[in-house]
Amino acid sequence: MSTSTLQHELFGRIRHLIGADLLEVEKVFHAELKSQNGYVEDLLAHAARFTGKRLRPILLLLTAKAVRDINPAHYTLAAVVEMIHTATLVHDDVLDEAETRRHVATLNNRWNNETSVLFGDYLFTHAFHLAASLETTRACRLIGRSTNIVCEGELSQIRSRGNFDLSEDEYFRIIDGKTGELCAVACELGALYADGADEVVKAMTQYGHLLGMAFQIADDVLDMTGTEGETGKTLGTDLQKQKLTLPLIRLLSQSTPEQGQVIRELLSQPDEQSVKQLMTYLATSDALEYTQQKAFEFAANARQELQVLPASPARDILEELADFATQRNF
């Protein structure tokens, strides 16, 4: 079967198992964000374009179901986690627009930028407001701590831009904060609010971390090998932004000092020509294969954590999501 058929089939089974629950999450999500303000309503409609596969609500609900069962608190928590994810996407958009504006600095762009900053804040504050509707502060504390870590991860990534000596370990720490953390807290909340035992909650949190990292590493490979139609993104964006991802870290570590010198020079002037040359270097090295292998390892370790759970259809799908993370970006 082709990758897209596999994806279609997997999401069909997810809908079959927790489709009604996902609809409840959508209801909570939209009820919280409903505004009297027409302008905000327009922005919310606009934000619908970010609606992806709802990966984080899916992880939270599947974990709950695999541990025990889904209850109404899970709907609230899943909506909270998705709202935070959307807020980070809206703010990422600001950062990207900022770059575009270096070339075309229109007033209209600026207006959108201001709105995006505030709209992202609006989503963040609504997420916390919604989390506070639960009985105790437990979820507020976990979500607060988790979003702190996400922000630090993103700040570290910006700081590391242009640092061509970034180590593998530093890279893993950054993507764990940026991507792993929110997947981890989704699984943690799913297990915790299904009254999972301590070791189950711990294993599921770890599953979320490893799965998120597998996704991110696969994403970093896709940035260099995917087709633009598939990924919906411009290829080589990471190179243009001097963002050192695993393929490049590997390439540099395997280069002779002379090659390394050339690569660093190309990286420091990432124009179209340089990016093309870097792509050639990558294609003729083991860097992409090595990175893909690392993604497989993270996915395998994620699957391993699931052994703490009894066999169930929900656990089966969590396993498949781990395989899937490394095969396709969504």
Add this chain to the structure above:
Amino acid sequence: MSTSTLQHELFGRIRHLIGADLLEVEKVFHAELKSQNGYVEDLLAHAARFTGKRLRPILLLLTAKAVRDINPAHYTLAAVVEMIHTATLVHDDVLDEAETRRHVATLNNRWNNETSVLFGDYLFTHAFHLAASLETTRACRLIGRSTNIVCEGELSQIRSRGNFDLSEDEYFRIIDGKTGELCAVACELGALYADGADEVVKAMTQYGHLLGMAFQIADDVLDMTGTEGETGKTLGTDLQKQKLTLPLIRLLSQSTPEQGQVIRELLSQPDEQSVKQLMTYLATSDALEYTQQKAFEFAANARQELQVLPASPARDILEELADFATQRNF
């Protein structure tokens, strides 16, 4: 006594009454934001330049003291409110930097912009994390709801930019969301966590709203009449941003149709020359006097709400803050 002597004297008495408590708030503030990450530490040091008079913590603590007494929960709450205020300032800074960058679009500027968006998020999420350290979700809920309103107020203001038909009522609604709301929740939390009776909490919340609005209206006058040294801001910024504040709303409402036409044309092309001409129109009308009068009215109404409290040094200072709001920007 001159205004600055009055200010000095007032803040001297505030320090005398609640100086030790304000230090406790600073401790909580910095303990929450302490980071292992050197980069974040640098940003925090940088953010210290936003440290103002800590007006919101002062309001929260004085309210607590005037209602009953200050307890440790108030320190946490005051730090939370100040952190949210700082986050909104950091994000305002992004919006302002964006404008500067229309002229000088350096990479360094862009880098700062990205960092500011994320650093503001970092402060927001830490504020919520800190609020969740309290025993119940009560504060999380109030702070969540309040920050929702602040974001909507700011979005409404951006939307209203360039709308030269903004009414007084719409303007009041916007500044109540943008500035009144956070002062209101500071007073509300102060009273609530000092076990104030319902009508006391309600009156203090209203005091916060009215005081915040008096401050904002006075600020809008200062944008057109202050000296740059005093305000630390570029004069006429609101005009340049086509932000219709009360002086202009009044000016337009008192103009003949022909004058109105000229003013609208000047507003729609707010270059240096136009701003100068608009300032002349304002100076020869009753607009600034009318606006100052409105600020006095809001301050008087704020003072009125304090009658629900027994006489005390804390209540005296809350009264003086209301007078002061209209006389000086801080």
